[in-house]
Amino acid sequence: MSAIVIDNCYIATVNSIGEEHESGYIVIEDGEISAVGAGVAPEVGGVRRVDASGCIATPGFVNSHHHLYQWLTRGRAVDSTLFEWLVELYPVWAGIDEEVEYAAARAGLATLAGSGCTTVVDHHYVFPRGVGDLLDAGVRAAREVGLRFNPTRGSMDLGESEGGLPPDSVVEKLDHILAASEEAVDRYHDPSPGSMLRVALAPCSPFSVTDELMKESAELAQKKGVRLHTHLAETPDEDVFCREKFGCRPVEYLEGLGWIGPDVWLAHCVHINPDEAKRFGEIGAGVAHCPSSNGRLGAGIAPVRELLDAGAAVGLGVDGGASNERGELGPELRQALLAARYRGGPTALTVRESLAMATIHGARCLGREDEIGSIEVGKRADIALWNLEEVGFAGIVDPVAALVLGPDRPVQMLIVDGEVIVEEKQLLTADLHEVAESLKQASAKVLARSEGAKP
Numbered sequence: 001m002s003a004i005v006i007d008n009c010y011i012a013t014v015n016s017i018g019e020e021h022e023s024g025y026i027v028i029e030d031g032e033i034s035a036v037g038a039g040v041a042p043e044v045g046g047v048r049r050v051d052a053s054g055c056i057a058t059p060g061f062v063n064s065h066h067h068l069y070q071w072l073t074r075g076r077a078v079d080s081t082l083f084e085w086l087v088e089l090y091p092v093w094a095g096i097d098e099e100v101e102y103a104a105a106r107a108g109l110a111t112l113a114g115s116g117c118t119t120v121v122d123h124h125y126v127f128p129r130g131v132g133d134l135l136d137a138g139v140r141a142a143r144e145v146g147l148r149f150n151p152t153r154g155s156m157d158l159g160e161s162e163g164g165l166p167p168d169s170v171v172e173k174l175d176h177i178l179a180a181s182e183e184a185v186d187r188y189h190d191p192s193p194g195s196m197l198r199v200a201l202a203p204c205s206p207f208s209v210t211d212e213l214m215k216e217s218a219e220l221a222q223k224k225g226v227r228l229h230t231h232l233a234e235t236p237d238e239d240v241f242c243r244e245k246f247g248c249r250p251v252e253y254l255e256g257l258g259w260i261g262p263d264v265w266l267a268h269c270v271h272i273n274p275d276e277a278k279r280f281g282e283i284g285a286g287v288a289h290c291p292s293s294n295g296r297l298g299a300g301i302a303p304v305r306e307l308l309d310a311g312a313a314v315g316l317g318v319d320g321g322a323s324n325e326r327g328e329l330g331p332e333l334r335q336a337l338l339a340a341r342y343r344g345g346p347t348a349l350t351v352r353e354s355l356a357m358a359t360i361h362g363a364r365c366l367g368r369e370d371e372i373g374s375i376e377v378g379k380r381a382d383i384a385l386w387n388l389e390e391v392g393f394a395g396i397v398d399p400v401a402a403l404v405l406g407p408d409r410p411v412q413m414l415i416v417d418g419e420v421i422v423e424e425k426q427l428l429t430a431d432l433h434e435v436a437e438s439l440k441q442a443s444a445k446v447l448a449r450s451e452g453a454k455p
């Protein structure tokens with residue numbers, strides 16, 4: 001039996017009553033949290049002891065929305081609207097293949113691990129033909145880095161010639177998408193408790209997919225017992241598109257397709273009204289809030305207070321590297337807090353709500369709140385330790401405030417499913433110099449392909 005005892009640290013459990021211990025312990029046995037509490041840890045045999053003095057322990061963060069392949073195309077269209085940014089990037093994304101996808105996924109996942117992430121959603125929706133197995137590249141990278149992974153088989157089938165935004169070269173045929181989606185679930189989805197790998201289905205957005213694809217994906221997801229994800233109500237342009245094409249608002253469009261339900265989580269939801277926020281809460285649909293990406297693209301500020309008051313799960317997402325070059329989840333806690341308060345004033349979000357969004361709300365988005373997202377007995381041991389003794393934090397009286405409002409920092413120790421993957425701020429599962437070099441080469445390759453493809 002492998003066991004780890006972490007003691008002498010501040011613990012923010014993020015359990016249902018928000019319990020915190022000023023000086024406490026966590027016992028991990030066989031990948032599961034077997035004890036947590038205040039004071040001195042009980043005696044456990046065969047154990048590794050971690051003296052975490054000066055640290056705060058939190059649940060590992062859940063990145064509820066991301067596009068790993070976008071790590072290949074960062075720093076482009078930096079002063080553009082979402083639609084301008086997409087139109088510039090779609091043809092470049094047509095140049096990805098399995099090899100460059102693997103390089104991007106490793107870089108993205110390694111960075112996320114360094115910022116305290118233990119679970120990562122990868123919304124992949126660009127599948128050029130004949131370029132190898134893109135999903136497999138992500139799964140391999142996640143296994144190597146050691147993170148809990150939730151890739152999606154995403155899709156686009158509404159090309160420019162049919163009134164969609166993406167060029168026809170990057171969309172797929174409906175039948176092919178459905179067959180590939182079923183295959184992805186059969187091959188990768190592990191529904192067992194504590195699973196390290198779950199798959200969801202994720203048509204990209206109202207302006208890049210057909211109604212048939214949305215409906216059929218929902219039916220397939222139900223048949224296979226997997227969740228659904230998509231982008232929704234990110235910018236006013238999408239609102240105009242939906243009104244012109246469907247004669248309704250983006251949320252109404254999704255509701256009409258049977259897509260607002262307890263097995264769905266939606267990225268962004270910036271431009272939703274109070275009634276729609278309420279319905280999300282009543283129905284149990286989750287939202288992946290991506291404040292830095294929304295700022296980068298000038299999309300607006302999501303109504304997080306209204307969603308939380310309605311009882312909706314509001315996880316945090318980094319979003320893809322092309323709209324958030326930073327690629328870390330840690331800074332999103334502060335960004336979410338500031339964005340909410342810009343919009344709704346000083347009471348719009350508390351520091352502890354921000355931490356809960358990054359952890360238990362993310363777990364709820366994935367339907368995994370019984371397994372991950374808080375430090376409680378019986379849950380999987382996904383734990384981040386943050387060193388608060390450095391000069392940037394020293395003397396801040398509230399450790400949770402230090403974490404959310406203080407300077408950005410790499411995680412001191414990261415444990416995923418009971419395995420230590422970051423220790424003394426060093427990622428144990430990949431060589432970052434080599435990861436950076438291969439990302440550089442892969443990005444150059446994609447750039448050269450896009451230059452070569454220009455008329």
Ligand code: ZN
Nearest residue numbers: 231267319320
């Ligand atoms: Zn996105």
